[in-house]
Amino acid sequence: MNIDNMILQTPYLTLDEEFYNLTKSDPLEEPYLISFNPNAAKLINLDEESATDPLLVSLLNGTFIPKGASPFAMCYAGHQFGHYNPWLGDGRANNLGTLNGWNLQTKGSGETLYSRSADGRAAIRSSIREYLMSESMFHLGIATTRALGIIGSKTKIIRNTVENAAVVMRMSTSWVRFGTFEYFYYRREYDKLHSLAEYVIEESYPHLQSDEDRLLKMFCEVVDRTATLIAQWQGIGFNHGVMNTDNMSIAGLTIDYGPFAMMDDFNFGYICNCSDTVGRYSYAEQPNVAYWNLTMLAKALSPIISKDKMDKKLEEYGTSLYPNAYIDVMCKKIGLTQKLDSDAQLVEDLIVALHDAFVDYTLFFRTLSHYDGNREDLYDIAMNPIVIDKWLALYDKRLVFEEFTHEQRSSQMLQENPKYVLKNHMIQEAIVLAEDGDFSRVEQLLYLAAHPYDELPEFEHFAGDTPEEYKNIGLSCSS
Numbered sequence: 259m260n261i262d263n264m265i266l267q268t269p270y271l272t273l274d275e276e277f278y279n280l281t282k283s284d285p286l287e288e289p290y291l292i293s294f295n296p297n298a299a300k301l302i303n304l305d306e307e308s309a310t311d312p313l314l315v316s317l318l319n320g321t322f323i324p325k326g327a328s329p330f331a332m333c334y335a336g337h338q339f340g341h342y343n344p345w346l347g348d349g350r351a352n353n354l355g356t357l358n359g360w361n362l363q364t365k366g367s368g369e370t371l372y373s374r375s376a377d378g379r380a381a382i383r384s385s386i387r388e389y390l391m392s393e394s395m396f397h398l399g400i401a402t403t404r405a406l407g408i409i410g411s412k413t414k415i416i417r418n419t420v421e422n423a424a425v426v427m428r429m430s431t432s433w434v435r436f437g438t439f440e441y442f443y444y445r446r447e448y449d450k451l452h453s454l455a456e457y458v459i460e461e462s463y464p465h466l467q468s469d470e471d472r473l474l475k476m477f478c479e480v481v482d483r484t485a486t487l488i489a490q491w492q493g494i495g496f497n498h499g500v501m502n503t504d505n506m507s508i509a510g511l512t513i514d515y516g517p518f519a520m521m522d523d524f525n526f527g528y529i530c531n532c533s534d535t536v537g538r539y540s541y542a543e544q545p546n547v548a549y550w551n552l553t554m555l556a557k558a559l560s561p562i563i564s565k566d567k568m569d570k571k572l573e574e575y576g577t578s579l580y581p582n583a584y585i586d587v588m589c590k591k592i593g594l595t596q597k598l599d600s601d602a603q604l605v606e607d608l609i610v611a612l613h614d615a616f617v618d619y620t621l622f623f624r625t626l627s628h629y630d631g632n633r634e635d636l637y638d639i640a641m642n643p644i645v646i647d648k649w650l651a652l653y654d655k656r657l658v659f660e661e662f663t664h665e666q667r668s669s670q671m672l673q674e675n676p677k678y679v680l681k682n683h684m685i686q687e688a689i690v691l692a693e694d695g696d697f698s699r700v701e702q703l704l705y706l707a708a709h710p711y712d713e714l715p716e717f718e719h720f721a722g723d724t725p726e727e728y729k730n731i732g733l734s735c736s737s
């Protein structure tokens with residue numbers, strides 16, 4: 259299918275008018291293509307040749323509206339850093355409609371009813387960050403939104419400096435947020451809460467549609483998916499940075515990539531968002547804050563679902579769902595196939611050791627994947643190898659209970675522990691080049707994002723330790 263033949267549907271517009279606001283396009287000046295993502299194009303059956311179709315830039319810029327599309331911004335509220343904000347919504351995103359189960363959205367496309375005092379635009383740097391990282395997360399096996407492409411322009415925007423505006427076309431199986439439910443709860447519009455829940459079930463939990471208890475079951479699955487998602491974030495060393503309830507997906511996806519980071523040297527308390535002075539959204543707090551967000555969702559759903567039953571499910575999050583999901587993720591990373599009660603302690607000991615070792619999180623697990631009893635390579639990557647040594651002694655003892663040979667374990671671990679993740683300094687270099695008109699690094703990183711577990715000799719330099727001056731630096735929310 260080519261872009262001209264796309265036919266979209268707009269199921270969200272069947273909801274009450276209060277759920278959205280129709281938008282007018284406000285195109286960028288002198289738009290040009292920065293990158294096109296053929297893997298995302300496949301999801302909506304779009305030809306690879308669309309990369310060179312002039313309509314692609316028009317589609318992203320809002321000057322070509324596909325058949326059936328009807329641009330709109332979605333309304334939502336949310337708790338931001340713990341404080342309720344009753345009026346958020348897509349302040350800079352236009353939803354075009356749905357194709358093959360994917361909701362297409364341009365981010366940075368101009369002001370909407372929900373822009374408040376902001377300009378409705380997005381900087382090239384934040385658009386490239388979202389574009390690349392969402393692709394990386396997908397190939398790391400983590401539920402996420404995707405992105406079809408990205409355009410730059412001559413339109414100026416003011417952030418800390420004057421920058422050029424961009425648009426990224428995001429795709430998601432759902433854009434509904436915990437905060438979408440909060441909006442109707444705090445306005446006491448419980449009938450709309452109900453229709454939103456039915457909409458979400460149809461969109462993201464269709465197997466529940468004919469179930470009498472579908473509302474409660476939907477909530478339970480949101481809790482399950484969130485527990486799994488956060489366990490995977492922790493496992494891969496991802497810090498989201500802005501886990502406000504409006505950035506929490508009802509479908510359990512990673513959404514709204516802002517000042518995120520893949521951890522460099524492991525630091526349990528790492529805070530990637532430098533506006534987050536108290537570390538509410540630090541790496542360490544992610545499982546807890548996800549729980550808090552789920553309790554806010556339960557509160558919002560309480561007029562239509564039994565609070566007691568939701569509370570029971572919430573209790574499971576902390577006692578079993580999250581801890582079990584996390585231990586499963588980590589045991590896979592260290593190549594354990596048998597389950598022993600003592601494994602939780604072994605994982606805890608590992609986290610303490612990594613924290614004390616000053617060792618690159620990704621590099622540690624990739625190197626461990628080759629571990630055959632010889633500890634030299636692991637000593638070499640840690641500033642404090644003594645703690646690594648102590649942990650390896652425990653690990654060696656534990657491996658005795660495994661049936662796998664070293665080779666079997668190694669080949670399995672190499673599929674769990676990526677060689678290539680997109681660290682912020684790598685993305686930043688691609689941004690600097692792109693701002694200068696050279697998009698080759700963006701293309702390279704898009705390729706790396708899609709091949710996290712491969713050995714790619716030509717990209718070996720992207721698999722090393724982060725240069726000291728770039729390690730675990732914070733990012734600003736400005737985007």
Ligand code: AMP
Nearest residue numbers: 346347348349350373376377378379514
């Ligand atoms: P975020 O935390 O980046 O997901 O954004 C929080 C809220 O601010 C959302 O409602 C966004 O749509 C809105 N927002 C962020 N940046 C802008 C902008 N430049 N113009 C309009 N709205 C924005």
Ligand code: MG
Nearest residue numbers: 504505513514
């Ligand atoms: Mg957001």
